[in-house]
Amino acid sequence: MDRLIEIVLADRRGRVVAVDERLAPLTDRLIAFVAGGGKRLRPRFLRCGWLAAGTGPEPAGLGTVAVGLELLQACALLHDDVIDRSDTRRGAPSTHRAVAGEHAAAGLLGDGDHFGVSAALLLGDLALAWADDLFLEGSLAIGPAAVAAAAPVWQAMRTEVLGGQLLDLLVTAAPEGDPGLAAADAMAVNRWKTAAYTVERPLHLGAALAGADPECVVALRRFGVDVGIAFQLRDDLLGVFGDPAVTGKPAGDDLREGKRTVLVADARAALANGGVASDPDGLAELEAGLGAAGADTERLAAIVHASGAPQRIESQIARLGESAAATLDTAGADGRPVLAEPARDELRELLRRATDRRA
Amino acid sequence: MDRLIEIVLADRRGRVVAVDERLAPLTDRLIAFVAGGGKRLRPRFLRCGWLAAGTGPEPAGLGTVAVGLELLQACALLHDDVIDRSDTRRGAPSTHRAVAGEHAAAGLLGDGDHFGVSAALLLGDLALAWADDLFLEGSLAIGPAAVAAAAPVWQAMRTEVLGGQLLDLLVTAAPEGDPGLAAADAMAVNRWKTAAYTVERPLHLGAALAGADPECVVALRRFGVDVGIAFQLRDDLLGVFGDPAVTGKPAGDDLREGKRTVLVADARAALANGGVASDPDGLAELEAGLGAAGADTERLAAIVHASGAPQRIESQIARLGESAAATLDTAGADGRPVLAEPARDELRELLRRATDRRA
Numbered sequence: 001m002d003r004l005i006e007i008v009l010a011d012r013r014g015r016v017v018a019v020d021e022r023l024a025p026l027t028d029r030l031i032a033f034v035a036g037g038g039k040r041l042r043p044r045f046l047r048c049g050w051l052a053a054g055t056g057p058e059p060a061g062l063g064t065v066a067v068g069l070e071l072l073q074a075c076a077l078l079h080d081d082v083i084d085r086s087d088t089r090r091g092a093p094s095t096h097r098a099v100a101g102e103h104a105a106a107g108l109l110g111d112g113d114h115f116g117v118s119a120a121l122l123l124g125d126l127a128l129a130w131a132d133d134l135f136l137e138g139s140l141a142i143g144p145a146a147v148a149a150a151a152p153v154w155q156a157m158r159t160e161v162l163g164g165q166l167l168d169l170l171v172t173a174a175p176e177g178d179p180g181l182a183a184a185d186a187m188a189v190n191r192w193k194t195a196a197y198t199v200e201r202p203l204h205l206g207a208a209l210a211g212a213d214p215e216c217v218v219a220l221r222r223f224g225v226d227v228g229i230a231f232q233l234r235d236d237l238l239g240v241f242g243d244p245a246v247t248g249k250p251a252g253d254d255l256r257e258g259k260r261t262v263l264v265a266d267a268r269a270a271l272a273n274g275g276v277a278s279d280p281d282g283l284a285e286l287e288a289g290l291g292a293a294g295a296d297t298e299r300l301a302a303i304v305h306a307s308g309a310p311q312r313i314e315s316q317i318a319r320l321g322e323s324a325a326a327t328l329d330t331a332g333a334d335g336r337p338v339l340a341e342p343a344r345d346e347l348r349e350l351l352r353r354a355t356d357r358r359a
Numbered sequence: 360m361d362r363l364i365e366i367v368l369a370d371r372r373g374r375v376v377a378v379d380e381r382l383a384p385l386t387d388r389l390i391a392f393v394a395g396g397g398k399r400l401r402p403r404f405l406r407c408g409w410l411a412a413g414t415g416p417e418p419a420g421l422g423t424v425a426v427g428l429e430l431l432q433a434c435a436l437l438h439d440d441v442i443d444r445s446d447t448r449r450g451a452p453s454t455h456r457a458v459a460g461e462h463a464a465a466g467l468l469g470d471g472d473h474f475g476v477s478a479a480l481l482l483g484d485l486a487l488a489w490a491d492d493l494f495l496e497g498s499l500a501i502g503p504a505a506v507a508a509a510a511p512v513w514q515a516m517r518t519e520v521l522g523g524q525l526l527d528l529l530v531t532a533a534p535e536g537d538p539g540l541a542a543a544d545a546m547a548v549n550r551w552k553t554a555a556y557t558v559e560r561p562l563h564l565g566a567a568l569a570g571a572d573p574e575c576v577v578a579l580r581r582f583g584v585d586v587g588i589a590f591q592l593r594d595d596l597l598g599v600f601g602d603p604a605v606t607g608k609p610a611g612d613d614l615r616e617g618k619r620t621v622l623v624a625d626a627r628a629a630l631a632n633g634g635v636a637s638d639p640d641g642l643a644e645l646e647a648g649l650g651a652a653g654a655d656t657e658r659l660a661a662i663v664h665a666s667g668a669p670q671r672i673e674s675q676i677a678r679l680g681e682s683a684a685a686t687l688d689t690a691g692a693d694g695r696p697v698l699a700e701p702a703r704d705e706l707r708e709l710l711r712r713a714t715d716r717r718a
Contacts, residue, residue: 012518015515015518015519015522016518016521016522016525019519019522019523019525019526019547019551020522020526020529020547022526022529023522023525023526023529026525026529075484079480079481079484082477082480083477083480083481085473103532107534108532108533108534109531109532109533109534110531110532114444115528115532118441118442118528119525119528121438121441121442121480122438122442122521122524122525122528123525124484125434125438125483125484125487125521126518126521126525128484128487128488129487129491129514129517129518129521130518132488132491133514133517136495136506136510137510140506140507140510144503147495147499147506148499151495151496151499155488155492156374158488158492159371159374159375159485159488159489160374160378162375162481162484162485162488163374163375163377163378163379163382164378165481166375166382166385166478166481166482166485167378167379167381167382169474169477169478169481170379170381170382170385172468172469173462173467173468173469173474174467174468175466175467175468188378188379192378
């Protein structure tokens with residue numbers, strides 16, 4: 001994939017450098033970010049969507065669309081890190097921090113932090129524009145019917161993930177209200193910002209490019225929603241209880257950032273509800289400490305743990321996993337499996353990884 | 360155009376609001392921004408590009424592509440205002456400032472300024488994604504040959520304008536060097552950030568969608584480069600000497616922001632070169648005052664004026680205008696005009712407005 005990304009982006013890189021050679025280092029930084037990391041989940045789900053349709057072997061254009069998905073994700077990460085003011089990404093400085101760090105060393109003028117944010121903003125825009133280029137190039141290479149079938153899916157995916165990001169912004173800024181509503185909001189952000197965009201829509205996109213029938217698309221999307229939500233719930237647990245050596249993020253990072261996850265919303269609701277886990281002091285301590293500078297994240301993690309939330313989230317992940325596994329074996333009107341065989345094996349493996357991972 | 364924008368964006372708006380109803384106000388703010396203002400230059404050049412090919416009356420899909428151009432411009436403006444920390448746009452608060460202003464009134468939590476920047480960032484992303492949606496939708500409606508011919512133009516345009524924005528960022532942060540090189544840098548930013556993207560590429564895009572022959576494309580692009588550069592040079596003059604009541608921007612705004620325009624670079628070079636306009640004191644005062652808080656912009660404008668730069672820029676605009684007018688009358692190998700008649704009339708009018716405007 002890394003090599004494919006460099007090949008596919010070579011002529012686009014050339015066009016930026018043709019504007020001015022001094023743009024090469026920033027452009028190469030973006031390409032290295034895309035080529036160098038991530039779990040490649042979206043390309044794998046895209047490929048499974050294609051294979052599930054049983055249309056035949058993957059065409060070369062599918063790889064181009066896959067690079068487009070990775071570029072879309074690069075835009076989301078660069079811009080999210082600016083919005084969340086995150087200093088690190090994948091265990092290294094985030095793009096805006098890295099560029100800010102080079103500002104002084106290069107003897108540039110002005111506010112280095114703002115320079116870093118501005119560069120990350122524009123590089124994210126470039127990634128988003130290139131993502132669209134590659135979706136169109138790849139699907140045109142597959143054929144005109146592929147463009148017509150896949151364009152609405154690609155378009156819906158982009159609008160949904162941006163809607164999810166805007167909702168995250170609003171929900172994070174909203175005054176703390178009813179913990180039950182907070183859990184519903186956290187789940188809606190999860191649904192649109194992560195689940196649809198990481199699993200459901202890449203599967204759907206691959207199936208649409210392959211000309212899959214509606215039964216196949218429905219099954220893939222149902223599987224995708226379950227796995228996508230489970231994936232994010234696992235992320236919530238890792239963000240509080242994950243091993244920094246494996247996740248590449250500091251311990252308790254979500255608590256330090258005050259992220260409004262389903263896990264934390266569940267803990268707040270349990271602590272507030274007057275039941276067995278009720279603990280007004282713990283609740284007050286948790287709400288005061290979330291996102292506060294210098295908060296004791298080990299103590300906050302212990303409060304979340306004592307609320308019973310982690311076990312409930314684990315059960316939810318297990319239920320979603322069972323539902324997804326059942327969808328994989330769906331039989332169609334003709335009694336045969338709706339999803340073609342090689343896709344089902346790979347999807348079973350991806351389901352296991354999404355729900356059971358440590359990083 | 361305003362009504363067309365609302366019609367074309369109605370179902371995309373619906374998809375964001377389907378994520379969550381609370382997203383309606385921010386989505387409507389973006390749509391109102393696109394529908395409510397601007398000179399509609401890009402749609403007009405797009406239309407001229409179509410008409411110049413002499414293929415026939417404009418198809419409905421061309422209007423959809425035109426809305427896409429306006430959305431691309433909305434992304435550029437929203438993100439530019441964040442990068443330039445501009446408080447105003449079109450005589451009203453810029454988007455990030457307006458959203459920040461509502462933050463406190465709505466009783467939201469956190470840093471209102473950062474909330475405004477984050478919202479403007481995501482709304483700009485949404486505009487960029489929708490721009491691509493509409494390019495594809497509009498050109499598919501015209502026909503498959505139109506998509507194949509126009510996609511490379513659309514893609515080049517987006518990469519070029521982002522390259523120009525990145526170059527602007529680098530050039531603005533670079534230590535003041537040789538005034539001659541500074542003038543070349545300012546001209547390169549002008550070329551890519553404005554000229555290509557405002558005039559040359561919209562003309563080229565319209566011609567490509569119409570299946571224009573290479574002679575027509577070459578003439579349109581030559582005309583477009585001249586007019587685009589002249590347009591930006593006029594903007595440079597208005598940014599220093601324009602009437603705030605007409606431009607909607609404060610007097611001397613470019614000097615206050617320390618913008619590295621061709622006008623200012625020319626003034627610096629003239630003041631430094633030891634010729635008639637040589638004025639070491641004026642040069643030192645200008646360089647110290649550009650972009651400095653509390654600088655006397657009236658005094659800085661007087662220094663720029665005394666350097667003779669405005670007259671030289673006026674001559675340059677006049678030369679570019681003559682060159683563009685000559686291109687309009689280019690005859691092809693068959694002795695007939697290369698550009699079809701209705702387009703030439705409209706382009707003559709647009710040329711006059713671009714070079715001669717006051718706002």
